[in-house]
Amino acid sequence: xxxxxxxxxxxxxxxxxxSGVGLETAKILVAANARVTLVGSDPAKGAAAExxxxxxxxxxxxxxxxxxxSLNEVHRLAxxxxxxxxxxxxxxxxxxxxxxxxxxxxxxxxxxxxxNYLAPFALTGELLPLLGRAQAGRILSxxxxxxxxxxxxxxxxxxxxxxxxxRAYAQSxxxxxxxxxxxxxxxxxxxxxxxxxxxxxxxxxxxxxxxHDVPAxxxxxxxxxIRPATAARWVARVAVDERLAGTTGRHFMxxxxxxxxxxxxxxxxxxxxxDVSTELVRIAQAAVPASEPGLQARA
Numbered sequence: 001x002x003x004x005x006x007x008x009x010x011x012x013x014x015x016x017x018x019s020g021v022g023l024e025t026a027k028i029l030v031a032a033n034a035r036v037t038l039v040g041s042d043p044a045k046g047a048a049a050e051x052x053x054x055x056x057x058x059x060x061x062x063x064x065x066x067x068x069x070s071l072n073e074v075h076r077l078a079x080x081x082x083x084x085x086x087x088x089x090x091x092x093x094x095x096x097x098x099x100x101x102x103x104x105x106x107x108x109x110x111x112x113x114x115x116n117y118l119a120p121f122a123l124t125g126e127l128l129p130l131l132g133r134a135q136a137g138r139i140l141s142x143x144x145x146x147x148x149x150x151x152x153x154x155x156x157x158x159x160x161x162x163x164x165x166x167r168a169y170a171q172s173x174x175x176x177x178x179x180x181x182x183x184x185x186x187x188x189x190x191x192x193x194x195x196x197x198x199x200x201x202x203x204x205x206x207x208x209x210x211x212h213d214v215p216a217x218x219x220x221x222x223x224x225x226i227r228p229a230t231a232a233r234w235v236a237r238v239a240v241d242e243r244l245a246g247t248t249g250r251h252f253m254x255x256x257x258x259x260x261x262x263x264x265x266x267x268x269x270x271x272x273x274x275d276v277s278t279e280l281v282r283i284a285q286a287a288v289p290a291s292e293p294g295l296q297a298r299a
Contacts, residue, residue, distance in 0.1 A: 007034035007059070007240045011088050011134070013081070013127075014038055015068065015120070016095030018045035021142070021204055024232030025092065027052070029239065030059035037062045037085075039077065039095070068095055068119040069105040071284035078126035087133035090239045093120035093141045093176070102163040107284035110158040112165075116172035121179055122281045128194065136245055137194035140238055141180040143173040145202045148261040150174025152273060174264060175273060177251070181260060182270035184249030195248035198264075199238050201231035202254055 007029050016022040017038030026036045030053045038061060040046050046063035053061040066077045081088070096116045103111045109118060124139060131137030150170035153159075159168050177198045184196040203225045234255035238244060251260040 005029075005032040005236060005240055007032035007236075010034040010090060010240060011085055012036045012090040012092065012239065013088060014092045014094055015123070016040065017092075018042060018049040018063070021201060021228045021231045021235060022092070022094040023049055023052070024228045025094070025235045025239070026061065027056055028232055028236040030061055031057040032236070032240065033057050033059045034240070035060045035062075037064060037081070039064050039066050039068070041065065041067050068123075069107075069111055069115050071107050071114070071118060071122055071281055072287075074119050074122045075126065075285050078123055081127065082130060085130055088127055088130035088137065089134040090138045090140065091124060091127055091131060092235065092239060093124065093139070094235075095119065096142070096144075096169075096172075098165055098169040100165040102159060102168075104158075107287070109280065109284070110160070110163075110168065112168040113157060113159070113172050113175070116169070117175040117179070118277060118280060120176060121277045122285075124183070125281075128192075131194045132192055135193070138239060139180065139183065139194065139196040140199050140235065141176050141196070142235065143177045143198055143200045144169070145200065146170040147173040147177050147200060147264065150263070152178070152269060154272065154276065157276070174261075175277075177260070177264040178266070178270045178273055179277070181249050181264055182267065182274060185267070188248060195246065197238060197248060198251045198260070199235050200251060200253040200258070201234060202226055204228055204231045 012029055012034050014022050014026055014036060017026050018040035026038055030036050036059060038046060038049055043065045046065060050061055050063050064077065067073050097112055099112060105111050105114045120141060131139065146166065146169060150173055152171060152174060156162065180196050180198050187194050187196060237255065238252050251258045
C-alpha cells in the first residue's frame with residue numbers, strides 16, 4: 001500500500017509549476033495540505049493552475065509570474081519570496097526547456113543553459129537563508145535521462161561554436177546535477193539543516209517533449225515515456241516523505257535511490273563550475289539597474 005503523504009504546513013516552491021510534472025507535483029502536495037508557490041512565465045497558465053489546485057485538499061497555492069531566462073528577474077523573485085515567506089521547507093527546481101535552435105537570453109547567455117542551470121543555481125543560492133529557517137529544508141533538482149551523456153565544455157558552455165538541442169539540454173542537466181551534489185557536500189560541511197538531492201523522472205510525456213521545437217528523438221520516443229502524474233508521485237515523495245529526512249547528495253530515479261553518474265560527482269569539476277557560474281550570475285545581475293520594479297504574487 002502506498003504511504004499517504006502529509007505535507008501539512010509545508011511551504012513549497014516549484015519552478016515550472018504551471019504544467020507537466022511541476023503542476024502534477026503541485027496537485028499532490030496541495031492535496032496533502034501544503035502551501036505551494038508556483039513559478040511560471042505565462043500568467044494565463046498560472047491562473048488555470050490556481051483554479052485546478054483550488055479544488056484539492058486544504059492546502060493553498062500562489063502563482064508568481066517570472067521569466068527565469070533573466071537572471072535579474074530571478075533575483076527579484078528571490079527578494080519577493082524573502083519578503084513574503086518566513087521560511088521555505090522545499091525548493092523544487094523543475095523548470096526546463098529544450099530547443100532545436102540556439103538562442104540567447106537578455107543576459108547574452110545560451111537560453112537552455114540559462115533556464116535549466118543558471119536560473120536554479122542563482123535562485124537556490126539566494127533562497128538558502130529561507131531554507132535554513134525551516135526545520136529541515138529540502139532542495140530537489142530535476143534532471144532527465146540524458147544527464148549521463150551530458151558533457152561540460154568549459155571552453156564553450158554557451159554552445160557558441162557547436163550547438164545541438166539534445167547536447168545543450170544534456171549539458172544543462174549534467175551541470176544541474178553536479179551543482180546539486182556539490183551543494184549537498186558544502187551544506188553538510190557547514191552543518192546546515194538543508195538537504196539537496198537530484199531527482200531523475202527519466203523521460204516524461206509533457207509539452208516539453210512534444211513541441212515542434214524539440215529534437216526529433218524526443219518525439220519518436222514519446223510512446224515509451226512516463227506520464228507526468230507518475231513522475232510527480234516520485235518527486236512529491238522525495239520532497240516531503242519523512243523517511244527521507246536527512247538524505248542528501250543522492251540521485252533518485254524512477255522513485256528509488258540510484259547511483260549517481262560518475263561524471264556528476266567530480267569535486268574538481270564541480271568547484272570549477274561553481275566558480276564560473278558565480279561569475280556569470282554576478283556579471284548579469286550587475287548589468288541591470290536596481291531600480292526596476294519587483295514581481296507581484298497572486299494568492
